[in-house]
Amino acid sequence: MIRVLVVDDDFMVAKVHSGYVARTPGFTVVGVAHTGADVVRAVRDLRPDLVLLDIYLPDLDGIAVLRELRADPATVDTDVMVITAARDVDTIRGALRGGALHYLIKPFSQAALREQLEHFGSMHEKLNRLSAREVAGQRDVDAVFGARPRTAGVLPKGLTEQTAELVREALRAHPDGLSASECARVTELSRPSARRYLEHFVGTGQAEVRLRYGGTGRPERQYHWRG
Incomplete structure (x- = not known):
C-alpha cells in the first residue's frame, strides 16, 4: 500500500480528498494535516510515500513547506503532489522547481485525482523494481519518466x-x-x-x-x- 498524507486547511475538503484516496486501490491515508508545521511534523513522524499538499495554509504557504521538506534529510525522499486552487504562474513555477510531481487545480473530480495517483503508483512500482540494480539502462529510465497519464489526444476505453x-x-x-x-x-x-x-x-x-x-x-x- 502507498501511504498518503492529505494536507488542506479546510477540514471538510481534507475529508473529501481523504475519501478519494481511500477509494483508490493500492493507496491508504496515514494522516491529515491542516497547517504547514503539522505537515513537516507528520512527514517526519509518519514517513508517508506521498503528500497531497495544499498551498493556502494558515502559517506557511505550501511552497515554503515544500522547500522545507526538500531541505531536511529526514523528509527529502517523500514525494509531493500539489493540490490547490492557486493558479498564478509563480506558484506553479515554485512547485515545479521544488520537485512536486504534479499540480492539480481545485476543484477536481475523484477520477482526476485517481488518475494521478495511479500514475504515481506505476512510477513507484517501476522504481522499486530498479532498486535492486546498481545502474539502469535508458529503457529503464524511459519506463519511469516516460509513463504519463493519458494525453489530450488519447481517449480511454469506451469513449469515441x-x-x-x-x-x-x-x-x-x-x-x-x-x-x-x-x-x-x-x-x-x-x-x-x-x-x-x-x-x-x-x-x-x-x-x-x-x-x-x-x-x-x-x-x-x-x-x-x-x-
Missing part, C-alpha cells in the same frame, strides 16, 4: 472520438459553461455519457470545473472549455 468532438463543440459553443445535464440536452446524449466525456476533458486539462451555486442544495459542477 466522434462523441468526444460533439461534447467538445458543445463546450466551445457555450463559453459560460455547461453542467452535465445541460451538455446532455445539447448533445442528445445521456447524462452519464456526457459526464464521462466532460470528466475526461477535465482530467486531460482541456476543460475545467467551476462550482455553480444555486439557492438551495449542493453546488452544481459546471464545465468550461479551456481551449
Whole structure:
C-alpha cells in the first residue's frame, strides 16, 4: 500500500480528498494535516510515500513547506503532489522547481485525482523494481519518466472520438459553461455519457470545473472549455 498524507486547511475538503484516496486501490491515508508545521511534523513522524499538499495554509504557504521538506534529510525522499486552487504562474513555477510531481487545480473530480495517483503508483512500482540494480539502462529510465497519464489526444476505453468532438463543440459553443445535464440536452446524449466525456476533458486539462451555486442544495459542477 502507498501511504498518503492529505494536507488542506479546510477540514471538510481534507475529508473529501481523504475519501478519494481511500477509494483508490493500492493507496491508504496515514494522516491529515491542516497547517504547514503539522505537515513537516507528520512527514517526519509518519514517513508517508506521498503528500497531497495544499498551498493556502494558515502559517506557511505550501511552497515554503515544500522547500522545507526538500531541505531536511529526514523528509527529502517523500514525494509531493500539489493540490490547490492557486493558479498564478509563480506558484506553479515554485512547485515545479521544488520537485512536486504534479499540480492539480481545485476543484477536481475523484477520477482526476485517481488518475494521478495511479500514475504515481506505476512510477513507484517501476522504481522499486530498479532498486535492486546498481545502474539502469535508458529503457529503464524511459519506463519511469516516460509513463504519463493519458494525453489530450488519447481517449480511454469506451469513449469515441466522434462523441468526444460533439461534447467538445458543445463546450466551445457555450463559453459560460455547461453542467452535465445541460451538455446532455445539447448533445442528445445521456447524462452519464456526457459526464464521462466532460470528466475526461477535465482530467486531460482541456476543460475545467467551476462550482455553480444555486439557492438551495449542493453546488452544481459546471464545465468550461479551456481551449
